[in-house]
Amino acid sequence: MHDDIKSKLNPSQYEAVTTVDGAVLVIAGAGSGKTRAIEYRVAHLVEKGIDPKSILLLTFTRKAAHEMLSRASRHDPRCKDVEGGTFHSFAFKVLKKYAHILGLSGSFSILDESDASEAVHRCGSKLDFFDKERKTPKKDTLRSIISMSVNKGLSVSDILDKEYPHFTYLASEIEKLRKEYAAYKIQKNYLDYDDLLVFLRILLGKTDVHKKLSAKYRYIMVDEYQDTNIIQGDIAYLLAKDHGNIMAVGDDAQSIYGFRGSSHKNIMDFPGKFKNCKVIKLEDNYRSTQSILDIANTVLENMNNKYSKCLKSVRHEEGARPSLNFFKNAYDEAGWIVSRIKELRDEGIDTHHQAVLFRAAYISIPLQAELSRHGIPYQVFGGLKFYETAHVKDLIAHMKVISNHRDEIAWHRVLTHIEGIGPKTADRLTEEIIGKSSLAEVIDKVLAPSDRPEKALKNTKRLASFLKSASSFKVGPGTLYDLTFDYYFPIMQGKFDDWHIRLNDLEALRQISSRYESLAELLGDFAIEPPDRGVLKVEAKSHEDEKPIVLSTIHSAKGLEWDTVFLIGLVDGVLPSAFALNDAESIEEESRLLYVAVTRAKDRLFLSLCHEGMRGGISQFNKISRFIDSSNILARLDQNLSEEVSDGDSFDLDDGDGINISYDKDSLLKDVLEF
DNA sequence: CCGCGGAGTGTTTTT
DNA sequence: CACTCCGCGG
Numbered sequence A: 001m002h003d004d005i006k007s008k009l010n011p012s013q014y015e016a017v018t019t020v021d022g023a024v025l026v027i028a029g030a031g032s033g034k035t036r037a038i039e040y041r042v043a044h045l046v047e048k049g050i051d052p053k054s055i056l057l058l059t060f061t062r063k064a065a066h067e068m069l070s071r072a073s074r075h076d077p078r079c080k081d082v083e084g085g086t087f088h089s090f091a092f093k094v095l096k097k098y099a100h101i102l103g104l105s106g107s108f109s110i111l112d113e114s115d116a117s118e119a120v121h122r123c124g125s126k127l128d129f130f131d132k133e134r135k136t137p138k139k140d141t142l143r144s145i146i147s148m149s150v151n152k153g154l155s156v157s158d159i160l161d162k163e164y165p166h167f168t169y170l171a172s173e174i175e176k177l178r179k180e181y182a183a184y185k186i187q188k189n190y191l192d193y194d195d196l197l198v199f200l201r202i203l204l205g206k207t208d209v210h211k212k213l214s215a216k217y218r219y220i221m222v223d224e225y226q227d228t229n230i231i232q233g234d235i236a237y238l239l240a241k242d243h244g245n246i247m248a249v250g251d252d253a254q255s256i257y258g259f260r261g262s263s264h265k266n267i268m269d270f271p272g273k274f275k276n277c278k279v280i281k282l283e284d285n286y287r288s289t290q291s292i293l294d295i296a297n298t299v300l301e302n303m304n305n306k307y308s309k310c311l312k313s314v315r316h317e318e319g320a321r322p323s324l325n326f327f328k329n330a331y332d333e334a335g336w337i338v339s340r341i342k343e344l345r346d347e348g349i350d351t352h353h354q355a356v357l358f359r360a361a362y363i364s365i366p367l368q369a370e371l372s373r374h375g376i377p378y379q380v381f382g383g384l385k386f387y388e389t390a391h392v393k394d395l396i397a398h399m400k401v402i403s404n405h406r407d408e409i410a411w412h413r414v415l416t417h418i419e420g421i422g423p424k425t426a427d428r429l430t431e432e433i434i435g436k437s438s439l440a441e442v443i444d445k446v447l448a449p450s451d452r453p454e455k456a457l458k459n460t461k462r463l464a465s466f467l468k469s470a471s472s473f474k475v476g477p478g479t480l481y482d483l484t485f486d487y488y489f490p491i492m493q494g495k496f497d498d499w500h501i502r503l504n505d506l507e508a509l510r511q512i513s514s515r516y517e518s519l520a521e522l523l524g525d526f527a528i529e530p531p532d533r534g535v536l537k538v539e540a541k542s543h544e545d546e547k548p549i550v551l552s553t554i555h556s557a558k559g560l561e562w563d564t565v566f567l568i569g570l571v572d573g574v575l576p577s578a579f580a581l582n583d584a585e586s587i588e589e590e591s592r593l594l595y596v597a598v599t600r601a602k603d604r605l606f607l608s609l610c611h612e613g614m615r616g617g618i619s620q621f622n623k624i625s626r627f628i629d630s631s632n633i634l635a636r637l638d639q640n641l642s643e644e645v646s647d648g649d650s651f652d653l654d655d656g657d658g659i660n661i662s663y664d665k666d667s668l669l670k671d672v673l674e675f
Numbered sequence B: 001c002c003g004c005g006g007a008g009t010g011t012t013t014t015t
Numbered sequence C: 001c002a003c004t005c006c007g008c009g010g
Helices: A002-008 A009-018 A034-047 A064-077 A077-081 A086-103 A111-124 A139-152 A154-162 A163-190 A194-206 A211-217 A231-240 A265-273 A290-301 A330-346 A361-373 A390-403 A408-416 A425-434 A438-448 A454-472 A476-497 A499-514 A519-528 A584-598 A665-674
Strands: A023-028 A055-058 A083-084 A108-110 A191-194 A219-221 A246-250 A278-282 A324-327 A356-359 A378-381 A549-553 A562-567 A601-610 A610-616 A620-623 A638-640
Touching: A002 A009, A002 A034, A002 A390, A002 A408, A009 A278, A023 A034, A023 A265, A023 A290, A023 A499, A034 A055, A034 A246, A055 A064, A055 A086, A064 A077, A064 A083, A083 A086, A086 A194, A086 A519, A108 A194, A108 A519, A111 A139, A111 A163, A111 A191, A111 A408, A139 A154, A139 A163, A139 A194, A139 A231, A154 A163, A191 A194, A194 A211, A194 A231, A211 A231, A211 A425, A211 A601, A219 A390, A231 A246, A231 A265, A246 A265, A324 A330, A330 A356, A330 A408, A330 A562, A330 A601, A356 A361, A361 A378, A361 A549, A361 A665, A390 A408, A390 A476, A390 A499, A408 A425, A408 A519, A425 A438, A438 A454, A454 A476, A476 A499, A476 A519, A476 A638, A499 A519, A499 A584, A519 A562, A562 A584, A562 A665
Parallel strands: A023 A246, A023 A278, A055 A083, A055 A219, A108 A191, A219 A246, A324 A601, A324 A638, A356 A549, A356 A562, A378 A549, A562 A601
Antiparallel strands: A610 A620
16 A cells, blocks of 8 residues: 555655644645545555544535545545545534533434525514515525524624625614524524534533544544635534644635635634644646646636636646637527537547536526437536425425424424415414324324314325324335325325426435435435435437436536536626626635636536526526636637537528418417317 | 415525 | 515405
């Protein structure tokens, strides 16, 4: 192994890998072999005889943790016992064990974003916050204001000044609401995503739990450190302060999570927090050709905050010049990308070595349609998760009330799906339900009485019998799913016109459920480490074993790389996002996002945009992104107009000149109605 | 009090 | 375009 290390790493990587004790900050430019350094370091520690269970690897996504540990396991199988995960999943695990120290039950439920909004709404109603006489923020906005104040460590009024100046007059009331919401969650044994971090910090900072944890985890590693927020930074510090063995890895130029409170200050302050912190820089780029890096470097150069980085390719290849491609509309663009993908595939670049990246998931919809049309399988990362869709949330809510019969948010959802029961009755019943000591009692005492209208009665009975069979004998999550589905299916058909499409998601949920041993585990994982939206099944006749091409938001593409990258939607309002245009700091983050996107490409980079944009149903002319429309970037790109690049694949119709007009409106209507 | 239909609104990124 | 909010009829 040792010779292996020396031959496979450059001197800086080698130093990072072989520094075992003390604090180390690794500043790693894009493509500089950061993942490789972590992979080898984990393997090296284990080889040295360090117990893998005493190594903790905190990453930003579960995917990243999994990737690094499975790579490390190839060097030494013991590496699979290393603890790895996101801050949130780690917090979940620790809190399950130690929540009682904070006076909380270990069987808390996790509120996802929409649950949290519901909860905020309940608290607001209780405080008579929603006054019809005045304009108040919606529940989602309130939740996000409160969350931002937690994650950025600022007061509600600071957040309002910055993000919602028109609501500043409500500052003290929203502050009150924030407190009410916090109290509500503690009382109901709910934790939202922020609480996981906040409570872990309290546990580590104010109790002796940090002693136990730092005795257990002797070696801490944190990836993507530039994307941690203040709370996460504190957690890392508290975990490591007793022994000082911590390695943080990051790149300040790739900080793209400012919107949820990440702060590049963490990375700057890191060396000051730990004595004798070693700082190692990885600067050589192993990934991309020089002409791709030239674009990346120019993006950095154009920013106000200067980053000292200048990426240099060690591949010694100029490579193909990246191109900028203009299209009339999204369909032309999609058609062109699909034919280019096929071309490259025929040249031997497999589709899973290609990726299409975008700022926001909705940008990719026309492309998804085009890929399906051509039978090319694809997988979408980022954007709306399938667990956030209404039908999946519905089904999960039914499983939640079985897991925790005091989950009032889940009950409310379940009850309002019964015909004849509306929000008011649901509130009243929920109130009764949470006073009961068991689900059986709920079924007998609350759901049985018959003082309701005929229709509601029948449906309540159906619910009661479903709950009885689902809870009366020990059913595993798989069986429970089936029972829940049988109950929910007719409701779903009534609620959604497109229920048949939604069945796909439920099928995915069925498969996931059947893999779990316990319901509590399923629900916990579902909130914290949600599965990605499944591969879209496309009948790929000629290329059956073809791996899907990745379509991903730039955020979700972090840390990954492909031979060929298509970056679409390079217009003002998309990248940079319309949301960021008023604020210099946000604009900077958008341009770091562009930096992250272009540095994902190894060999080929295609930038594109289309001029026909839709906003709120009104079409408008899209302007080229301000980041691209600068002479030093344009000079490095080959530019193609859509006429030159379009091929025979898209529809090419003339305007029908020369065909006799044989219809008037009446005869058209007549023909239409015939069918 | 429920549920339907019409009007209005705002639209990112993730755990 | 999709989701939420509001007002009215049953």
